[in-house]
Amino acid sequence: MAYSITQTCCADASCVSVCPVNCIHPTPDEPDFGTTDMLYIDPSTCIDCGACTDACPVDAIFPADELTGPLRIYPEINAGFFDGKDGGSGDPAPNFHEWGPPVFSRVIPSDLPALKVAVVGTGPAGMYAVRDLLLHTDFRVTLIDRLPVPGGLVRYGVAPDHPATKKIGETFARFHAHPRVRLRLGLQVGRDVTTADLAAQHDAVIYAVGASADRRLGIPGEDLPGSTSATSVVAWYNGHPEATAETIDLSGERLAVVGNGNVALDVARVLLSDPDALASTSISPDALSRLRSSRLREIVMLARRGPEDAACTPSELRALIQHEDIELVVDADSWPVDTAFASEQGKLLRSLRRERVDYAGSPRSDRRRIVLRFNSAPTRVVGDDRVRGVRVTGDGGEVEISTGGVVRAIGYRGRPVPGLPFDEHTGTVPNTGGRVDGVPGAYVVGWIKRGPSGGIGANRRCAEETVGALLDDIASGVFTHGGASCFRRKSFLGR
Numbered sequence: 001m002a003y004s005i006t007q008t009c010c011a012d013a014s015c016v017s018v019c020p021v022n023c024i025h026p027t028p029d030e031p032d033f034g035t036t037d038m039l040y041i042d043p044s045t046c047i048d049c050g051a052c053t054d055a056c057p058v059d060a061i062f063p064a065d066e067l068t069g070p071l072r073i074y075p076e077i078n079a080g081f082f083d084g085k086d087g088g089s090g091d092p093a094p095n096f097h098e099w100g101p102p103v104f105s106r107v108i109p110s111d112l113p114a115l116k117v118a119v120v121g122t123g124p125a126g127m128y129a130v131r132d133l134l135l136h137t138d139f140r141v142t143l144i145d146r147l148p149v150p151g152g153l154v155r156y157g158v159a160p161d162h163p164a165t166k167k168i169g170e171t172f173a174r175f176h177a178h179p180r181v182r183l184r185l186g187l188q189v190g191r192d193v194t195t196a197d198l199a200a201q202h203d204a205v206i207y208a209v210g211a212s213a214d215r216r217l218g219i220p221g222e223d224l225p226g227s228t229s230a231t232s233v234v235a236w237y238n239g240h241p242e243a244t245a246e247t248i249d250l251s252g253e254r255l256a257v258v259g260n261g262n263v264a265l266d267v268a269r270v271l272l273s274d275p276d277a278l279a280s281t282s283i284s285p286d287a288l289s290r291l292r293s294s295r296l297r298e299i300v301m302l303a304r305r306g307p308e309d310a311a312c313t314p315s316e317l318r319a320l321i322q323h324e325d326i327e328l329v330v331d332a333d334s335w336p337v338d339t340a341f342a343s344e345q346g347k348l349l350r351s352l353r354r355e356r357v358d359y360a361g362s363p364r365s366d367r368r369r370i371v372l373r374f375n376s377a378p379t380r381v382v383g384d385d386r387v388r389g390v391r392v393t394g395d396g397g398e399v400e401i402s403t404g405g406v407v408r409a410i411g412y413r414g415r416p417v418p419g420l421p422f423d424e425h426t427g428t429v430p431n432t433g434g435r436v437d438g439v440p441g442a443y444v445v446g447w448i449k450r451g452p453s454g455g456i457g458a459n460r461r462c463a464e465e466t467v468g469a470l471l472d473d474i475a476s477g478v479f480t481h482g483g484a485s486c487f488r489r490k491s492f493l494g495r
Contacts, residue, residue, distance in 0.1 A: 012457030123152020125446025126208030195419030221381030252404020259409035434466030
């Protein structure tokens, strides 16, 4: 029986490299790679060896005949990806990897001393960079994070009810104790140390600081008490050390979430889930306690565009539809016609019940539920001393939704790194293939490099490009061994 990849796939392609028959697609050298929300196993060529399960860092791969409950649909989803594709399910012959002579794309000078590289950030982007440095070089790595514990996005950005996704943190954590790695926590660039300090004491610095700010709506009332960001809510229920108990007010029966991406779905799902079901997860004890006393019964998710532009991935939407404790409905006034869409999200949304929703008073449903309202752009957060509603425009004119709070979940944004150039428009550090423009010896990786797009696995390819640029600079002779003169004196890093 073939194996199947399921919802928690991080798409970092670790499984692709170990598959002996090339049955996992799209591979990193195929056009679809990075555009699908997960990878897929071709059941016609899978030889049931299980190598992929050992390589998967997030426990997303299982024998197809062992899948139960909501996961039973994934063998069909895996097989469906190959329908009509060359080399797909119509050809039962295994497609073995071709082995050729070794290729050495770069030669690093052998007379260089062991270089010192700092990596700022312990999230997925930084740890994939550390992994490549340890694998391909004999460099010594100083791993720096501003928080007192490592993990970054894996620890504080993944929903607590996605434990398999958080499991990749265990893979990264083994590098923290590597003999060529020194871990320095509670050290913030711009507060405790400058970019000039790091450059003086290291031959190169890779910044993997992510995108920790949130995008704003830019509408009146956005800063009223009761209006907050998904960034803050996610940090709160994940126990981020800088989160506060006042992050979100759960005393009302209805909440509006602006956005319909995966983070918006995470926020809505966690806030409405049965606290008893969350008790066995990594959720913050404070968050769990407050969710037990929550009066929240309805979350209205406001999508500024139509269902054809739904930002969530099919796997996350599918999991929410199958959630046992939460009812999912579509506001019929925001999507009056059952228009056909080619996207998988569109197909899933068409399966949902439509309902005309009265937003003037309290929710009328007895069940906890999420209402998806499309073509609804917020124009004003309403209230005097705190939020009491939000106005949205749509095909039917302006509507005011009575709500005790508003959470904006419309995307992340990078923050400037003092001492590095910053593009205010994109929220990124200007770079060329990971090389920071105008700053020799400085590199970027992850969302601060490419913007807040792509999940955990996308950082693997991103890190390969950045570390490759660093190694190319060394091999080409343009790399300056800037920190050598500082290695012998005591530094702020305790060397």
